[in-house]
Amino acid sequence: MPDAYPLELSVEETKHLLDTQPDRVLLIDVREPDELEICRIPGAEPIPMRQIPEHVGTLPKDKHLLIHCHHGGRSLRVTQYLRANGFTAVTNVAGGIEAWALTFDPAMRRY
Numbered sequence: 001m002p003d004a005y006p007l008e009l010s011v012e013e014t015k016h017l018l019d020t021q022p023d024r025v026l027l028i029d030v031r032e033p034d035e036l037e038i039c040r041i042p043g044a045e046p047i048p049m050r051q052i053p054e055h056v057g058t059l060p061k062d063k064h065l066l067i068h069c070h071h072g073g074r075s076l077r078v079t080q081y082l083r084a085n086g087f088t089a090v091t092n093v094a095g096g097i098e099a100w101a102l103t104f105d106p107a108m109r110r111y
Contacts, residue, residue: 005064007079008094011103014066018043025064030078031097035070039109041100049074056085068093068100070111 009017017025029036029044036046047055049069059065065087069075072094079092093100101108 005089005091008072008076008092009066010094011099014068014093015100015104017064017066021064025066026060027066027068027093028059028078029097030067030069030075035111038111039097039101041068041097044068049078052078052081056082059087061087061089063089065090066093067091069096071098072096 014027018027027041027044029040029046030049030052031046032048033046040046059082065082067075067079067082067090069078072092075096076092079090082090097108098110101110
Protein backbone atom coordinates (compact mmCIF):
# COMPACT_ATOMS: atom_id res chain seq x y z
CA MET A 1 0.00 0.00 0.00
CA PRO A 2 2.34 2.78 -1.16
CA ASP A 3 -0.37 5.43 -0.71
CA ALA A 4 -0.99 4.54 2.95
CA TYR A 5 1.32 7.37 4.01
CA PRO A 6 0.89 10.68 2.17
CA LEU A 7 3.94 12.57 0.95
CA GLU A 8 2.83 15.66 2.90
CA LEU A 9 0.56 16.51 5.80
CA SER A 10 -0.59 19.87 7.11
CA VAL A 11 0.46 21.01 10.58
CA GLU A 12 -3.13 20.39 11.71
CA GLU A 13 -3.00 16.77 10.51
CA THR A 14 0.45 16.37 12.08
CA LYS A 15 -0.72 17.67 15.47
CA HIS A 16 -3.72 15.34 15.31
CA LEU A 17 -1.42 12.33 14.79
CA LEU A 18 0.91 13.46 17.58
CA ASP A 19 -2.04 13.92 19.94
CA THR A 20 -3.93 10.74 19.07
CA GLN A 21 -1.15 8.26 18.16
CA PRO A 22 1.92 9.32 20.17
CA ASP A 23 3.33 5.78 20.26
CA ARG A 24 2.95 5.30 16.51
CA VAL A 25 4.57 8.50 15.20
CA LEU A 26 7.93 10.24 15.55
CA LEU A 27 8.39 13.93 14.73
CA ILE A 28 11.89 14.61 13.39
CA ASP A 29 13.25 18.16 13.16
CA VAL A 30 15.92 18.42 10.43
CA ARG A 31 16.88 22.05 11.12
CA GLU A 32 20.35 23.11 12.25
CA PRO A 33 21.29 23.49 15.95
CA ASP A 34 21.28 27.30 15.77
CA GLU A 35 17.69 27.15 14.47
CA LEU A 36 16.69 24.82 17.31
CA GLU A 37 17.92 27.43 19.79
CA ILE A 38 15.33 29.89 18.41
CA CYS A 39 12.28 27.62 18.62
CA ARG A 40 11.30 23.96 18.85
CA ILE A 41 8.24 21.77 18.85
CA PRO A 42 8.25 19.86 22.16
CA GLY A 43 9.02 16.18 21.68
CA ALA A 44 10.59 16.54 18.22
CA GLU A 45 13.74 14.49 17.67
CA PRO A 46 16.50 16.80 16.36
CA ILE A 47 18.53 15.33 13.49
CA PRO A 48 20.07 17.97 11.17
CA MET A 49 19.46 17.26 7.49
CA ARG A 50 23.17 16.66 6.81
CA GLN A 51 23.20 13.91 9.47
CA ILE A 52 20.21 11.96 8.13
CA PRO A 53 22.33 9.53 6.02
CA GLU A 54 24.28 8.40 9.09
CA HIS A 55 21.02 7.87 11.03
CA VAL A 56 19.22 5.78 8.38
CA GLY A 57 20.18 2.57 10.17
CA THR A 58 18.87 3.75 13.54
CA LEU A 59 15.55 5.35 12.53
CA PRO A 60 12.53 3.23 13.46
CA LYS A 61 10.71 1.59 10.57
CA ASP A 62 7.78 0.65 12.79
CA LYS A 63 6.71 4.27 13.32
CA HIS A 64 5.27 6.92 11.02
CA LEU A 65 8.10 9.44 10.66
CA LEU A 66 6.93 13.05 10.38
CA ILE A 67 9.72 15.25 9.06
CA HIS A 68 9.76 19.02 9.56
CA CYS A 69 12.08 21.99 9.08
CA HIS A 70 11.60 25.77 8.86
CA HIS A 71 9.21 26.02 5.88
CA GLY A 72 9.05 22.46 4.49
CA GLY A 73 11.71 22.44 1.75
CA ARG A 74 14.52 20.60 3.50
CA SER A 75 12.11 18.23 5.19
CA LEU A 76 10.54 17.34 1.83
CA ARG A 77 14.00 16.45 0.48
CA VAL A 78 14.66 14.32 3.60
CA THR A 79 11.26 12.64 3.20
CA GLN A 80 12.07 11.79 -0.43
CA TYR A 81 15.55 10.56 0.56
CA LEU A 82 14.16 8.29 3.27
CA ARG A 83 11.49 6.91 0.92
CA ALA A 84 14.22 6.16 -1.62
CA ASN A 85 16.09 4.30 1.12
CA GLY A 86 13.34 1.89 2.10
CA PHE A 87 11.18 3.92 4.49
CA THR A 88 7.52 3.76 3.47
CA ALA A 89 6.00 5.38 6.57
CA VAL A 90 7.54 8.84 6.21
CA THR A 91 5.74 12.13 5.56
CA ASN A 92 6.76 15.77 5.19
CA VAL A 93 5.13 18.38 7.43
CA ALA A 94 4.08 21.07 4.94
CA GLY A 95 4.93 24.58 6.07
CA GLY A 96 7.31 23.43 8.79
CA ILE A 97 7.72 25.12 12.15
CA GLU A 98 6.67 28.46 10.63
CA ALA A 99 3.20 27.07 9.89
CA TRP A 100 3.16 25.37 13.30
CA ALA A 101 3.88 28.67 15.06
CA LEU A 102 1.28 30.58 13.06
CA THR A 103 -1.36 27.89 13.65
CA PHE A 104 -0.74 26.68 17.21
CA ASP A 105 1.73 28.91 19.02
CA PRO A 106 1.67 32.58 17.98
CA ALA A 107 4.00 33.39 20.91
CA MET A 108 6.69 31.07 19.53
CA ARG A 109 9.83 32.90 18.43
CA ARG A 110 10.04 32.99 14.64
CA TYR A 111 12.81 33.73 12.19
